Amino acid sequence: MHEELNPGVIVHNKARLVVRSFRQIEGIDYTEVYASVARLKAIRIFLTYASYMNFTVYQMDVKTAFLYGEVKKGIYVDQPPGFVNSKFPNHVYKLDKALYGLHQAPCAWYTTLTDHLLQHGYTRGTIDQRLFIKRQNSYQIVVQVYVDDIIFGSTSEALCKEFEQVMKKRFEMSSLG
Structure with a gap:
């Protein structure tokens, strides 16, 4: 079905470059390809503690989390099909940000998030x-991270608001209440 575009209407197309990893060489780019993920037991303990401390628990989601991950090592990708530079068809791109499909993306995201929280006075368990x-x-605030989902609670409503502001200042977030 064809839709006509009206003049003055902005259409947002969501495009995403996804890395296709066909090979990795052990010892070069094969380590640290995981996301540090909270176990179900840890989330249960968090919720039990929150209930005991009478916290209100909030949930936030980071939009396109892996795209925030900063790549520390040299990672190169081929030019995507359909976007090959005709002057330099054999050149590759060196990444400084993680992309979806990149094996190191989850770890790069978690490192970026950890650094951000540590800079704002949080300590890691x-x-x-x-x-x-x-x-x-x-007062205290407790934050549990599960890839791009974050649950948190505090003995102070002000600390929860501050946490939301700290996160929204650096990352595009959606608050799920």
Whole structure:
């Protein structure tokens, strides 16, 4: 079915370049290809603790999370089909940001998120590396990360609002309440 475009109407097309990994060489680009993911037990413990402390628990989702991941090592990709530069058809792109489909993307995203939280006064859990805590006076906020979903709760409503602002300042987020 064909739709006519009206003058003055902006149409947003969502395009995404996805990396297709056909080969990796062990010892060069094969390590750290995982996302640090909270286990179901850890989420249950978080919810039990939140209930015990009488937290209100909130959930946020990071939109296009993997695209925020900063690549530290040299990763090169071929030019995508249909977008090959005719002057340099044999050149490749060096990535400085992660792309979907890149095996290192989940780890790059988690590293970027961790650095952001640590810069804002959060400490990483000693047993669960996906748990972050911030204490302010007699209040605390607890944050549990599951890839691009984040649940958090606090003994202070102000700390929850501050956390949302800290996250929305750096990442495009949707608050799920």
